[in-house]
Amino acid sequence: MTYYWVNQGKTYNEENKGGYLWAPLKNSLNHSVFHWETMNDLKTNDIVFNYCKGYLVGYCIVTSLPYKIEIPPEFKRNNDWNIDGRMVNAEYHKFEKSIPLKELYENIKTLLPRKHSPITNNPIKANQGYLYKISNDCGVKILETTNTTMSLGIIAPTEATELPPNDIPDTTSRKGLVTSRVGQGAYRRKVLQRWQNKCAVTGCSITEILIASHIKPWRESNDQERLDVNNAILLSPKYDALFDRHLISFEDTGEIIISKRITPDSLGDLKLSGKERINNLTEANKTYLAHHRKKIE
Template sequence: MQRFWWVNHSPTADREVAGGYLWSPRAERGGGRSPFYDNMRRAGPGDLILSYVRKRVRHLGRVADFAFAAPSPDPKEPRPGWQLPVTWAALEPPISPQTIIAELGPLLPKRYAPINPMTGLGRQKAYLCELSAAAAAVVLDRARWEAARLDGPGEAFPRAAAWVDDRLEAAVAADPGLDATQKQALVTARRGQGIFRENVRALEPACRVTGVANPWLLIASHIKPWRDCDSAAERLDGANGLMLTPDVDLLFDRGFLSFADDGTALVSPRLDAVDLGRMGLGDLTSRARRPFRSRQAAYLAWHRRWVFLT
């Protein structure tokens, strides 16, 4: 079911619209949860987003893929967060909520409204808020936009994740604290090669789902993604990886599949069971299981919390 959202992002809007995404921290600075940041994980492909910037709704966005864990695009603020791929189109003319608040106000959510229902002005800390279809229509009926621009190219997640990884790889290459050998090991680890692959194969010689053991048919996949690792050691740690066949790697990397500590496969409710069956994986949760080591379990807990789509 398509959802509708409103984002208040004046300080970062130009960068995010140009880059085709939204980014938010995972939590408040004190560590507390924010329903507005949690909404980044609730948004899904095909949802529509109204972009509120400088007292106007200036763009309409279509969510291109699910949000994924990613550090802040601002190197001055290296906080962990969520990045949501979005295709944007300008609204002409930009809409002032203040001019339509009499009609829009009563349709706003009673809790977590993005703007003041009386004045039409944006609310601080109300980052991403869900709207009803009726509320979104009040705004969209007053503007024009190029629908074709919202289609955008496919493969949103691979492109967005590669953009983040490229930026971090450049930082690794420029790190004066690493020698050439260390830099090479970290760069190849990003692609599941080199020392990282050897370390993973020492612990996981075969795909846990399919049982395939031929190394030519397996991908060394990070459990805690390369882009989210806190240190070089995590990026090279064999316990932070699984050897997976390409189809299983895709599901795991994208958050449609995870594992419990006892080895039970966990399937995301956002994955169509029919599609899973067509892949020959319809019996995932009933397959034989093998418990993970404690070091692996720590990374899997991270994957279930920050990657797995619930």
């Protein structure tokens, strides 16, 4: 485990909501900077302290290795940033009480790095930059100051911990294969972008609840199909549950197909009119849907 400090004055809400950290690869002049390159050093279980607008507000636990991905669509476009960047998945935790920077500084000033410190002392303020590495002693002191206790090493690596180069693994047993059904991995983000962050059926844009639902099931897909963005439809929980259990499917025209197992009496308050449809299926989507339709009764 290593400790870091991240300045998120403009991006904390988006990154906290999405469960990630993101930094561009280069600036508009095609130059890289050290506080973006630090993203490359992050590893699973590292602790990153979240600073936002004068306060240390919490910490996040890194749950993946870095992978390359374009700027998140929810970010306000910054003309100083290159569109390409690095991301890690992260599990966010808020302190019971946010700590003012000046108050925290007095407790950790002797432990801050001499070079590339996240805080300047004249005046006391956050340094301009994104991600800074700090010492273990400094990290532990921050936890003590915030009355935060944690069991070190509690996050175990999972299938979603690492993304291999170019997002395509050579084998499903390779560490780092992303399961599209969980987490905030690169595959999920690509599916979100593909469907413009909206449920394909309802248009719901509450991304926290939307699910990248495989068309051809994971267990039946080969390595490439499992990470093919065309093998997924972004669905709200109700439609994902029905689709996953082959109680609904979709024609190539996008019109919904409802299983005979669903009767009007069985729906209760579950609204399903039979007029639902998807409007922007790709040819590749249709190929996967042909497989899906074979299982609907």
